[in-house]
Amino acid sequence: MSKPTILIYDLGGCEGCPLSIMRVYPQLINIADVYTKCLGKVDLDREYDYAVVTGPICINSPKHVEELKKIRKNSRVLIAYGSCASVGGIILYARGGQEPRPEHRVYAPISRVVRVDYAIPGCPPAPQMLISLLNCIRRGKGYFLDLFRAVALNPKLSGFDLMDEVVLNGLCVGCGACVLSCPTNALQMIDNRPDLIPEKCIRCGTCTVRCPRFSQILIQRSRLLQKASSLSRISGV
Template sequence: MLDGLKNKLRKFLGLEAKPDAEDDEAKAKLKQEIKSEVEAQSKPAEEAKKAADAAAEEEAKKQAESSEQISKESSTQEVEKVADKPKIGYIHMSGCTGDGMSLTENYDILSTLLTDMVDIVYGTTLVDLWEMPEMDLALVEGSVCLQDEHSVKELMEVREKSGLVCAFGSCAMTGCFTRYARGGQLAQPKHESFVPISDLIKVDCAIPGCPASPEIIAKVVVALINGDMDYLQPMLDMAACNLACGCDLQTNVVSKALCTGCGTCVLACPTRALEMIEGRPSHNKNRCIKCGACTTHCPRTWFPAEQIKKDLGL
């Protein structure tokens, strides 16, 4: 009965009645044609998506390489190969070798620094030499022990044979924690007096920190090679600095109403000897190792107060 009604309906609509098998076959064929058409239309879209993804990946790779190159160039300040490379020496006195370790952490530019920019001509653990050669720059790490005759003589020789002497790290600059030595220690019981190298020789510049950060070390060496006096001026001012602790920060900055409460000194302290109380740094003498990090990192330490007074006629 249903088949008859279907045929009558087709006839009424002007359609030729077809057997069910033929109808199913036509539907299957139409379905296959639609599927083929959809696949044909989607294939270019998929190819376009793959091409776009590949282009985006290539662009990201280029940007990463560009960023890495820019970082390297900014670290070296676009220094070209130096024909007559400066001769640098590394001298180790009384310290933990932390600053030397920081130097090696400049692994991204260290090869460029050593290959294209400078020659390491002397170093206790770097170069096998019996005698100290002439040097353009000497990096002296560690304080000097007054009871160690060899160290005192070596330091004098460094000054004699070097164009510039740099106090490399806080031990060389201020004496740092070696200031607390009183003798009687197991290894060298007679070594009881440790002083910054500026107490014995003229120092041209200083790199602060316990230890000094890898970035500052690299930038100071590059600035010395390029003669960038604007960048080096704070390091030159610290050359004769042999007392640097939280007390100096209180005297030279806070008590002069120069402190802005930024907290840079607190963040710079490696022993947490400073904390911010009511917007101002408070110093804990029992924790202070006299490394000078707080003073040297404080932006107001280098505030030109004297020049301002002069301009105001005070």
């Protein structure tokens, strides 16, 4: 059997994610045919088994929106990789108005524009992440795949959401998973509960998918969402 093809494409992020992927390139080429701009030309017009999109989508850049739509059309599985692509990350704070293109105002996770199969937060995810993910997708099921699918449907995830949905909601049990999942050390344990240092949160979303409670809420919520959308399709809404 020939190896699956994988496209790695950055839409205008910091390039940290594609570079983190490049670090596992020696392993990645064993399981897939890799197409990336870092190592040569890429062709968005051909079809790929997997497309790994990094970086946020700038809603005000028609060029990038077109590219993203094209990638969606031409790929079997679309993976939003890294915090910007999956949940928005730091760039959600963008307010536009900057030279030389003040019209680039709004940035969003790519799932706001196209259907995404799996969304992986992390700023950036560790290189090994992609290898594990591809292996898991091949097996096709499991809690964590459900989770990354749920993130694609519900990209509003950040330290603030962790606080709102879990901690302030009284659902936190104090396991400490979140404090070990923050790249900027924005979470600290106070009296066995995490507390957010707001000025340190970069909205990468990592803590939320690592939280046993939040991950479960996400999965259940995405099931409801999917049910609702299939109902609305049936009834023609």
